[in-house]
Amino acid sequence: MKAFLNIVSRDLRLALRQRSDVTMAVLFFILTTTLFPFGLGPEPNLLARIAPGIIWVTALLSVLLSLERLFLADYEDGSLEQLVLSRASLESAVLAKVLAHWLTTGLPLMAAAPLIALLFNMESDAFIILIIAMALGTPSLSLIGAIAATLTLGARRGGILIPLLVLPLYIPTLIFGVGAIDATMNSLEAGVVLANAKSHLMFLGAIFLVSLLIAPLAGAAALRQAME
Amino acid sequence: MVQSLFTGEKLTCIRGGRTVFTGLDLSISQGEALVLEGPNGSGKSSLIRLLSGLVRPRSGHLFWHGQDVTREPEIYQQQLHYIGHRNAIKPVLTVLENLSYWAGFSPEKPSDLSRLEQALIQFNMLALKDTPANLLSSGQSRRLALSRLLATEKALWLLDEPSVGLDVNSVALLETAICAHRAKGGAVILATHTEIGLDTPQRINLSNYSPLYNTALLKQEHLEESWI
Secondary structure, eight states, X not given: OHHHHHHHHHHHHHHHHTHHHHHHHHHHHHHHXXXXXXXXXXXXXXXXXXXXXXXXXXXXXXXXXXHHHHHHHHHHTTHHXXXXXXXXXXXXXXXXXXXXXXXXXXXXXXXXXXXXXXXXXXXXXXXXXXXHHHHHHHHHHHHHHHHHHHHTSSSTTHHHHHHHHHHHHHHHHHHHHHHHHHHHHHOSSGGGHHHHHHHHHHHHHHHHHHHHHHXXXXXXXXXXXXXX | OOOOSEEEEEEEEEETTEEEEEEEEEEEOTTOEEEEEOSTTSSHHHHHHHHHTSSOOSEEEEEETTEEOSSOTHHHHTTEEEEOSSOOOOTTSBHHHHHHHHHTTSSSOTTOHHHHHXXXXXXXXXXXXXXXXXXXXXXXXXXXXXXXXXXSOOSEEEEESTTTTOOHHHHHHHHHHHHHXXXXXXXXXXXXXXXXXXXXOEEEEGGGTOTTTOHHHHHHHHHHHHHO
């Protein structure tokens, strides 16, 4: 537990000192989403209809941008081999790095999402569902991404491999993330908003729990392999 | 006869399809030092990584206090320091922050600042303790990496060319540290090209075990291959 907090606090401190790395993902998210109204024309109904999809797809891509640096810097400067040799269990070390990654990437995206939703004229009823869906979905993105980031460590030009590995695995999160918001927007009465989105949110939760279980194990195995 | 701390039997390392060394035996007791010698590519770094458990031997066994630990290096990894070619230093953190991060994995009190400062004093780094590591020269970075040896106490030191980039005075500091470690019953295995002053070290010349330099082994290897 002490090692876990040690890693989280160091990664957060590193992120604070290198602010450009953190702000890049969320800036990419905001800039890219704001391009769509310019490309598609200012039609409020159309924009509100496609907003969930655009928010989620862009969020996936923003997370993808930040994945390469998750383990690569530690791999290159020798920190990773020291981590393997340290008393920390590798599984909890992977989890700690994922938590720090989510705090510096997923959380800012979650905070920026309602802003973008406003820009797309999304119904205000759907905002709360959007935030819940992001809260359940973005941790899975960090967890699944960590598996790919560790697997590509030894490979030359691993950065190109990561999207190929990760994007297919992100599809379920995308489907249920968008589905949750769509379900609320199609509902006529405000009272049934949560009920309509519930099944989608539960799937997002299930994906999160499964990746929470698998990612530390797979990540730790991949790290050990990367040391060879 | 003192019981040996760490023993390797008939160690063979194969990297990228090439036999780096084969049939290597070594044994080190408390208070002893072992110097690995040999020309470039004879497998000094590979042997040190293998002894640290980062790389598993292709064949042969490792014993820690007489217990076979070839398959479970975690048992003894907590009791060794490994200083590789890379210093595991984060450029945006200060000297003291870098050191306290690595010391934070040990079970000792986290706020044991005096111990960290003592380690920095030993390597003449205390004046630089609040300096960001990206301002350090390569010799200073090396000294910071070496301070880890003293920040937490471990029985076995594995040093891969520890004196690279160090000036004469700093090499003397390293010699003092090794001497004190051995006096406390610690063991040191180090690979080096330059002479580091040690009191009656064992020596292993890796070119005797490397098919690249020992043609007798090369013939044997060819025989084995043709047999396969």
